Amino acid sequence: MSPADVTDGAVEALHRQIVREAEQGGYRVNPDVPFAKSLVRGLLVNQARYGYISCPCRLAAGRKEADLDIICPCDYRDPDLNEYGACFCALYVSEDIYKGLKKPQSIPERRPPQGTRADGGTTIMEAPTTMTTTKATGFSLKYPVWRCKVCGYLCARDEPPGQCPVCKVGKERFERFI
């Protein structure tokens, strides 16, 4: 399939799937449907080009292993949701933006810069990670572990998610666990 062959029906179907999966997982898709669908069309164009739905707002290398971090949802979505209330493309938004209580703002690129190789490909430079050490455990982890106080769900990320994917309570119901 070539990018020109992306049909309205395919956009419709993927948009519906992304909305359903987002809500099941405690995420929100931009409620501006024509805007969200234009991004979904971009995902399908990339699918036709590269074989995977890489981010429509970023230049892909065209090799899956080099683009793994920008296959949608990208590795940067959740930190951007926490810090800016939207992912880089604004396909995913926070509850506040979803409800119209806040406006999306401009979002700087969080993806680490990539060196250009002789073969024209890209080298992923490892993002500097701060190891997390807690007094309680005495050992180091790459991310802190958060616990939902309602259902006990655990996840490892810089900050808790906007919603617990299991019981759908908000970020303020999480506590640092490790």
Next chain:
Amino acid sequence: MSPADVTDGAVEALHRQIVREAEQGGYRVNPDVPFAKSLVRGLLVNQARYGYISCPCRLAAGRKEADLDIICPCDYRDPDLNEYGACFCALYVSEDIYKGLKKPQSIPERRPPQGTRADGGTTIMEAPTTMTTTKATGFSLKYPVWRCKVCGYLCARDEPPGQCPVCKVGKERFERFI
């Protein structure tokens, strides 16, 4: 919106959402629909009063940070489901009560008592927590970590959940992990 303005349509919509999210997360809403809807109406009245859906069976302080633990689903739902087969209000019930195999019983208040402050507000007294130390790790955690033997889902709580939120197997398929 004032509490008097809570419409049947709003009750209907929130009840439907609560049932859907409960089942996706491995929980059950009381199958007595008129009873469950009367509780959902109470949630919406509290939403109109306070701006958040605090427990309809408890007196709210009216300040979100003081009531965080009793925003529905409350922090006490899951221990109550484990011990009594229902939450304090009986909005959420165990699989056995859902199927009519057991009857709900009276449930004592699990919420820690709160001291009255000079300003008429409340002070949350920290519930005494037993730290969990395991031979395997030698460090302490606030709750034991449980693992679903089928899918590997991890959660930290006094006892495993009634159903795994990921693969929906029962409590007896969990093992202590940390």
Next chain:
Amino acid sequence: MSPADVTDGAVEALHRQIVREAEQGGYRVNPDVPFAKSLVRGLLVNQARYGYISCPCRLAAGRKEADLDIICPCDYRDPDLNEYGACFCALYVSEDIYKGLKKPQSIPERRPPQGTRADGGTTIMEAPTTMTTTKATGFSLKYPVWRCKVCGYLCARDEPPGQCPVCKVGKERFERFI
């Protein structure tokens, strides 16, 4: 209810529930619907016989505690999905087999052998488990812990799942966490 009383309607309903729960959790049911339904019928026959939906492709002991590991989904589904792309019965299949990109293959029995007791029952022999020790922590866990790089979901199993149950990204987006 006797096994002969398993109706087409009951098969239909359980098949629909299994497909829905599988997709919510990031799993796939065999897209060969008549084949999948024949397995679902077997589950319901076992439900009528034993009171629980033990695996239709294995001989049950008939006592729940001895059969806990083969109640569907069984404890062996996920390692078999990882290694062979299908569970022992082929009720659950990998994304590649679901999409017709790979063919299911024959799957050896992963369940540990069971000794016969004097009372005709079975003794579960503990499967030898390799404890996981990491330099980072210095302590041992029964399974490695995997982290979804997108949402931070954590699970403990030999290999990451085919899909993240929260954000539905593929196995290649997981990293070893502990």
